[in-house]
Amino acid sequence: MLRLPSPTKDEIAGLEPLNRLGLDNIVVVSTRQQADQALQALEASTVLGFDTESKPTFAKAEVSEGPHVVQFSTLHMAYVFQLHDAGCCEVVSTLLVSERITKVGFGLAGDHVQIMRTLGVRPKNVLDLNVVFREKGYVKELGVRGAVAVMFNRRFLKSRKATTSNWANRQLSESQIVYSANDAWAAIKVFHALESRPGQA
Template sequence: MPHLPSPTKEELARLEPLAQLGLSDIFVVSTRQQADEAFQALATSSVLGFDTESKPTFFREQVSEGPHVVQFSALQKAWVFQLHDAGCREAVSALLESETVAKVGFGLAGDHQQIRRTLGVSPRNVLDLNAVFRSRGYAKELGVRGAVAVVFNRRFIKSRKATTSNWANRQLTESQIVYAANDAWAAIQVFDALGLPPPQFSET
């Protein structure tokens, strides 16, 4: 199979931005009651976009205490769970272990390690979309930016400031909320556009 080239930084910069979810379509989940409501909304989904955020580490030997935030997204709405609350941790763990709710995202291996260490659960029925593009001939991992460019011919905007912000804060900023939600939302959008069937159960 010939190797397909990944979009370059210069090619990405020339693309029009992808319209993203706004605050009105994002639910921040930080209490047990909110977690119970979110779980009811999400547990019947066949596929959800999925990602995590962690407070950054600053030296090589430092072990991350994350994830501090786990986000899930349907096609039109997203939920951002803050894991300092026990109810949120329980709801997130149940969704991650669900064999009927598929989770799709990009570069999830590191997320899995942190989830096992922090939550004590192993995510099930998870599809890393990088593997899908690799099977289609892309030698280099596309990631969310590259995948959005390939599938939608649009540029996915990610705030570097939000990337390296303190995700352990009890009060997330608007830019953090939008950033986290859209990471998961972009994954479900790419999955949907590819026309893939829902992943079958697999423990990763």
């Protein structure tokens, strides 16, 4: 089987940044009405980028109460759902259990466990892109940064500060919104690149 080298941190650091979705193309969903509108828009797609964010835990035995945020994205628009609203939880659950819509992302095993505990549903029709790249011969897990480097020769910007921020906040910061939306958006972008250029990776 073909064994392909993953790009190194230094190699990725030397690449030009990937242009990301801006706030104009991101919808924060925190009420039932907003959730219903988002559902209508998202159900028009058969494939969505998908990711979750949880308030970080710092104590060894502490169990995360997340996810606190769930993101879905098309190629042009991302929706960031805050799960403190029951209506948002219901719509997110509807999308997660839909067998018609494929949810694509990176490293999703941990998300499944948290979703089952928080929302009480088991996600269906989910595609972990790390598995796709492994099947193509990448021995080391690529993750979103490595996949963006391989497919687009670009560096995917991820803020360490945003990663470890408090995702349970009812008022998300601009950096949290952009960060979370682009995690889901990058997944759908990589998926479409794999579909249109299957031999490239």
